[in-house]
Structures are given as C-alpha cells and as structure tokens.
Amino acid sequence: EPEVTQTPSHQVTQMGQEVILRCVPISNHLYFYWYRQILGQKVEFLVSFYNNEISEKSEIFDDQFSVERPDGSNFTLKIRSTKLEDSAMYFCASSITPQGIYNEQFFGPGTRLTVL
Amino acid sequence: GENVEQHPSTLSVQEGDSAVIKCTYSDSASNYFPWYKQELGKGSQLIIDIRSNVGEKKDQRIAVTLNKTAKHFSLHITETQPEDSAVYFCAASNSGGGADGLTFGKGTHLIIQP
Numbered sequence: 698e699p700e701v702t703q704t705p706s707h708q709v710t711q712m713g714q715e716v717i718l719r720c721v722p723i724s725n726h727l728y729f730y731w732y733r734q735i736l737g738q739k740v741e742f743l744v745s746f747y748n749n750e751i752s753e754k755s756e757i758f759d760d761q762f763s764v765e766r767p768d769g770s771n772f773t774l775k776i777r778s779t780k781l782e783d784s785a786m787y788f789c790a791s792s793i794t795p796q797g798i799y800n801e802q803f804f805g806p807g808t809r810l811t812v813l
Numbered sequence: 814g815e816n817v818e819q820h821p822s823t824l825s826v827q828e829g830d831s832a833v834i835k836c837t838y839s840d841s842a843s844n845y846f847p848w849y850k851q852e853l854g855k856g857s858q859l860i861i862d863i864r865s866n867v868g869e870k871k872d873q874r875i876a877v878t879l880n881k882t883a884k885h886f887s888l889h890i891t892e893t894q895p896e897d898s899a900v901y902f903c904a905a906s907n908s909g910g911g912a913d914g915l916t917f918g919k920g921t922h923l924i925i926q927p
Contacts, residue, residue: 700856701856730914732914732915732917738919739817739917739918739919739920740902740915740917740920741917742914742915742916743914744914745913745914753913753914755914788856788857801847801859801862802847802859802915803856803859804849804856804857804858805856806854806855806856807856
C-alpha cells in the first residue's frame with residue numbers, strides 16, 4: 698500500500714540553525730500539508746500546498762517557515778533560524794484532492810525536531 | 814477559528830468490551846469529521862470519517878455518530894481487540910473546496926486489557 702515517508706525520523710539542531718525536513722508524498726497525490734505537534738499538545742496545521750504554491754497557512758506559519766516541492770517527488774519544510782519552541786513532531790500529509798471532494802489526508806510517521 | 818476538544822485522554826477497556834471516544838467542536842461551519850489511529854512509529858491512518866449531511870456511519874466494528882446541533886461527534890469501537898490499542902485523534906474541518914487543514918483533538922490513548 699502506498700504511504701507517505703519522512704526523513705529524517707529525528708533531527709537535532711542548535712538554536713539559530715536552518716533545518717530542512719523532507720517528505721515524499723504518495724505519488725499521484727496533488728495536495729500536500731505540514732502539521733506539527735509540540736509535546737503534550739494538539740497536532741496543529743501549518744500549511745497546505747497545491748500546484749507549486751501555498752494554498753492555506755495558519756498563524757504559526759510565519760516568515761521563518763517555507764515550503765517547496767523541489768522535484769516531482771519531494772516536499773520540504775524549511776525553518777530558517779530555529780528557536781527552542783520549534784521543537785516538535787512535524788507531520789507531512791498528502792491527499793489526492795482537496796478537502797471538498799475526497800477528503801482523506803494520508804500522514805507520514807513524522808520527524809522529531811529537537812532544538813538545543 | 815475551530816477548536817476541537819477530545820475526551821478522555823486515556824481509556825482502558827477489557828478485551829471484548831466497547832470503547833467510546835467523544836469530541837466537541839466549536840465552528841458550526843465545519844462539515845467533515847475524520848478519525849485517525851496512530852500506532853507507534855507509523856503515520857496516522859484514517860479509520861472512519863463522517864460528513865455533516867449524515868448522523869451516523871458504520872464500518873464493521875467501528876462507528877461514528879454526529880450531532881450537529883450539539884456539535885458533538887463520537888467514535889464507537891465494539892468487541893475491542895488487542896490490535897485496537899493505539900492513540901486515536903478526532904478532527905474537524907470546513908471542506909469548502911480549498912486545501913484546508915484539519916483541526917485536531919488532543920488524542921485518546923486507548924488501552925485494551927487482555
């Protein structure tokens with residue numbers, strides 16, 4: 698069964714450093730998402746991406762964050778200058794169509810980001 | 814914006830018994846309510862979902878009910894089995910056609926006691 702994959706599974710970085718989290722969505726999917734979950738808190742929506750541009754974004758997704766689909770398979774989340782509060786699990790998801798039609802988002806296993 | 818509350822945070826039931834997890838939402842415009850199951854080291858998997866034009870949906874041992882007036886929706890698992898042990902998340906969104914994000918509850922850790 699096709700699945701969303703994410704690398705690395707765990708990333709440790711120093712405060713102020715840039716990190717790139719990578720995701721490979723399901724191959725025929727068109728909509729891509731990033732979520733994060735700070736320890737002990739809810740999973741929060743960050744951004745959605747379609748047709749090589751941001752479709753929706755939350756208040757959390759500020760100028761520190763950017764997303765890119767650099768090639769036909771990868772979808773990346775970049776955090777420019779990490780802060781301690783960026784420590785969280787980051788989940789990538791993809792869907793074949795937007796919410797209004799076939800709603801299922803398929804989630805990856807997550808990348809645990811630790812900022813020291 | 815939308816806010817989803819989920820209860821309980823931990824639920825322990827005997828194998829074979831039923832489990833019920835409840836969620837409430839705040840935005841009356843929300844019209845899509847999925848439930849995800851997360852097992853250790855794996856991506857969350859959709860187990861059932863419901864749209865606001867129906868009140869109940871069932872798939873074998875799993876059912877979801879929706880009360881739009883009260884803004885409640887619940888997950889029911891009957892005849893629980895050890896493999897049902899996982900963290901379950903409810904979510905809500907307004908599927909207005911855009912690539913909207915899901916708003917999640919905090920999760921319920923379901924433990925099936927043998």
